[in-house]
Amino acid sequence: MLNFVVISGSGRPQSESARVGEYIRQRLIDLQLSDDSNCSLIDLGTSPLPLWPERNDGLWHDYATRLQAANALIVITPEWHGMASPALKNLFILASKEELAHKPALLVGVSSGLGGSYPISELRSSSFKNNRLCYIPEQLIVRHVNSMLHPDPVIDDNDRRLRPRIDYALGVLGHYATALRTVQAAVDMSNSEFANGM
Numbered sequence: 263m264l265n266f267v268v269i270s271g272s273g274r275p276q277s278e279s280a281r282v283g284e285y286i287r288q289r290l291i292d293l294q295l296s297d298d299s300n301c302s303l304i305d306l307g308t309s310p311l312p313l314w315p316e317r318n319d320g321l322w323h324d325y326a327t328r329l330q331a332a333n334a335l336i337v338i339t340p341e342w343h344g345m346a347s348p349a350l351k352n353l354f355i356l357a358s359k360e361e362l363a364h365k366p367a368l369l370v371g372v373s374s375g376l377g378g379s380y381p382i383s384e385l386r387s388s389s390f391k392n393n394r395l396c397y398i399p400e401q402l403i404v405r406h407v408n409s410m411l412h413p414d415p416v417i418d419d420n421d422r423r424l425r426p427r428i429d430y431a432l433g434v435l436g437h438y439a440t441a442l443r444t445v446q447a448a449v450d451m452s453n454s455e456f457a458n459g460m
């Protein structure tokens with residue numbers, strides 16, 4: 263059984279990103295890629311980490327333990343003024359290779375309009391250097407999020423098209439999760455000469 267952590271990067275309580283995160287968590291269970299006890303949601307809106315370098319050791323310990331146990335991540339970011347959410351960037355300042363090295367992650371951009379791609383590009387270019395998180399080529403963009411992925415009925419063609427794509431991307435992520443276990447076991451991450459990436 264694979265272990266997944268879904269991270270909702272929105273700093274807003276009751277965010278659409280968290281709703282999408284819960285939808286994805288449930289799909290992982292329904293698709294039998296995981297089960298309820300091996301699949302959790304970190305909601306940075308309802309349980310926020312303080313802005314680094316302030317600390318909440320108890321909360322961070324909980325998140326770090328869950329990330330260490332994960333075989334794969336789903337990283338969800340709203341688009342805010344064309345950027346990835348600051349709560350997510352803050353988490354990536356705290357998280358290191360101890361928690362994330364050589365684990366696959368599926369990126370999900372969320373927008374109430376037609377955005378959602380900029381934060382994916384941003385995270386692909388800047389968030390993995392030292393922690394060695396591996397973003398897979400599949401990615402998801404939930405546009406017009408307010409009307410998408412609600413319990414029945416499916417409201418339009420975009421909603422109808424997105425749901426099987428989410429299932430497909432989660433299946434691909436599952437294959438990476440299995441395959442990259444070999445890489446995690448093989449790479450010596452204790453070599454201090456290469457502690458940080460270039």
Ligand SMILES: Cc1cc2nc3c(=O)[nH]c(=O)nc-3n(C[C@H](O)[C@H](O)[C@H](O)COP(=O)(O)O)c2cc1C
Pocket residue numbers: 272273274276277278279280340341342343344345372373374375376377378407
């Ligand atoms: C400060 C702020 C800036 C935003 N900027 C953008 C943007 O640049 N592009 C966009 O598509 N949506 C933008 N939105 C709208 C979000 O897409 C919308 O709030 C959506 O629900 C995702 O955010 P949430 O997960 O916090 O709900 C912005 C929202 C906020 C609060």
